[in-house]
Amino acid sequence: MYQTSDSINRRKFLKLTAASMAVFTLPGGNSASQKRLSKKTMRPNILFIAIDDLNDWIGCLGGHPDVKTPNLDKLAHRGVLFTNAHCSAPACNPSRASLMTGILPSTSGVYHNPYPWRKSPVLSDAVTLPQHFMAHGYRVVGGGKIYHGAFPDPPSWQEYFPSQKKNKPDDPMPPNRPLNGIPKTAHFDWGPVDVSDKEMGDSKVADWAIGELSKKHDKPFFLGCGFFRPHLPWYVPKKYFEMYPLDKVTLPNVNENDLDDVPSIGRRMARPEGDHRKVTEHKQWRKAVQAYLASISFVDTCVGRVIGALDKSDYADNTVILLWGDHGWHLGEKLHWRKFALWEEATHAPLMIIVPSVTKQGGRCPRPVSFIDIYPTLIDVCGLSPKKELEGKSLLPLLKNPKARWQRPALTTHGRNNHSLRSEHWRYIRYSDGTEELYDHQKDELEWNNLANDPQYADIKKELAKWLPENNAPDVPRIRTKRKR
Numbered sequence: 001m002y003q004t005s006d007s008i009n010r011r012k013f014l015k016l017t018a019a020s021m022a023v024f025t026l027p028g029g030n031s032a033s034q035k036r037l038s039k040k041t042m043r044p045n046i047l048f049i050a051i052d053d054l055n056d057w058i059g060c061l062g063g064h065p066d067v068k069t070p071n072l073d074k075l076a077h078r079g080v081l082f083t084n085a086h087c088s089a090p091a092c093n094p095s096r097a098s099l100m101t102g103i104l105p106s107t108s109g110v111y112h113n114p115y116p117w118r119k120s121p122v123l124s125d126a127v128t129l130p131q132h133f134m135a136h137g138y139r140v141v142g143g144g145k146i147y148h149g150a151f152p153d154p155p156s157w158q159e160y161f162p163s164q165k166k167n168k169p170d171d172p173m174p175p176n177r178p179l180n181g182i183p184k185t186a187h188f189d190w191g192p193v194d195v196s197d198k199e200m201g202d203s204k205v206a207d208w209a210i211g212e213l214s215k216k217h218d219k220p221f222f223l224g225c226g227f228f229r230p231h232l233p234w235y236v237p238k239k240y241f242e243m244y245p246l247d248k249v250t251l252p253n254v255n256e257n258d259l260d261d262v263p264s265i266g267r268r269m270a271r272p273e274g275d276h277r278k279v280t281e282h283k284q285w286r287k288a289v290q291a292y293l294a295s296i297s298f299v300d301t302c303v304g305r306v307i308g309a310l311d312k313s314d315y316a317d318n319t320v321i322l323l324w325g326d327h328g329w330h331l332g333e334k335l336h337w338r339k340f341a342l343w344e345e346a347t348h349a350p351l352m353i354i355v356p357s358v359t360k361q362g363g364r365c366p367r368p369v370s371f372i373d374i375y376p377t378l379i380d381v382c383g384l385s386p387k388k389e390l391e392g393k394s395l396l397p398l399l400k401n402p403k404a405r406w407q408r409p410a411l412t413t414h415g416r417n418n419h420s421l422r423s424e425h426w427r428y429i430r431y432s433d434g435t436e437e438l439y440d441h442q443k444d445e446l447e448w449n450n451l452a453n454d455p456q457y458a459d460i461k462k463e464l465a466k467w468l469p470e471n472n473a474p475d476v477p478r479i480r481t482k483r484k485r
Ligand SMILES: [Ca+2]
Pocket: 052, 053, 091, 092, 231, 326, 327
């Protein structure tokens, strides 16, 4: 039998699912008794939507005044939008490995993109979130980008689209690249492609997910649906660019001297002489912002199609929807581009959760939460057996009451022993050499004014520092790339 929790928070679902428990403890289930179960007595399905490189520039988070994301906004309104959610690591692979295993980068040693996460001694036998659902009798399938491209994890899924080895369908590429005229920057490029939506890789992932939702399922399902845009290159159909006329595009509010009070490790993360110089020298800043906004509106359309299909399906009333972006993105703030840093733009990302009969419409939760909390949350919501090694905390109390008390700040780690802690009021960064940043979010939401060296904030820093991880695991050896051979 499953271990059942005696937590009051969980009782509602346990009651609903009591009848189904006996069925799903048997390997393969017992189809005769499954058929007798009504939809309502089954554990809820999970629609798990990941969006790559989506920062807080969506309408409901208010990150950018121009952006148009009607589908994401509507979805957020259906349940709880976490307005202060942060990644465990500001890069695809460590963020996703941590979210999917429930283990922090500082415990696993998976800090950067080229680290094969299953080679971490801590993660080699880890039961991932989808594997845990599989062990509880769920049909577990995925499509598109859930894990980082180089490290798919076939044991996590029963089926995958396009395949277990190739998780992401190809995208159409425009001729005459680079479109932005910046030489030698690989996929750091943007511009419209002359194709219809249906030729885009993400549209194919949406089509696949819609197909899954139209099937008859006799077991509850965990459906992972990973969208790639707004990851670079920002090539999307022209109509999305036309939503943002270039002369009306709003640029981020940037302080040219912002890095003057940032310690050297932070300045090296920003690398102003790299992307920022290229973008400004080629007069591409406004075009880049336009292209990122266009890519966001494109993915918003994909999300809308999948949710529309869910609403028309047999599973509309019994499916938990959880949507997350893997980390934030800088578009020139702190003279920095991309992720790979510990400031608000890089750590803050969307998280919205809809749990039928638990969440209420229009919930907004300002508490600092982390993607490390997703795994224990889904376990809790569905009444699966708890896993004591998970390092996050279930968000179920906040799903029931978005203003409930919440003690811990959100931890983000970039490289060994470089950490950021985000509370509701503060951001505190401590780098591996002991240098620090401290920002007061009530007065300085753009994090321009580093207060770390002001003695009057010593106690604030000390309080926050209690939440720094005690362990900083050695780096997992990175894979050798072809270029290095
Ligand atoms: Ca990413």
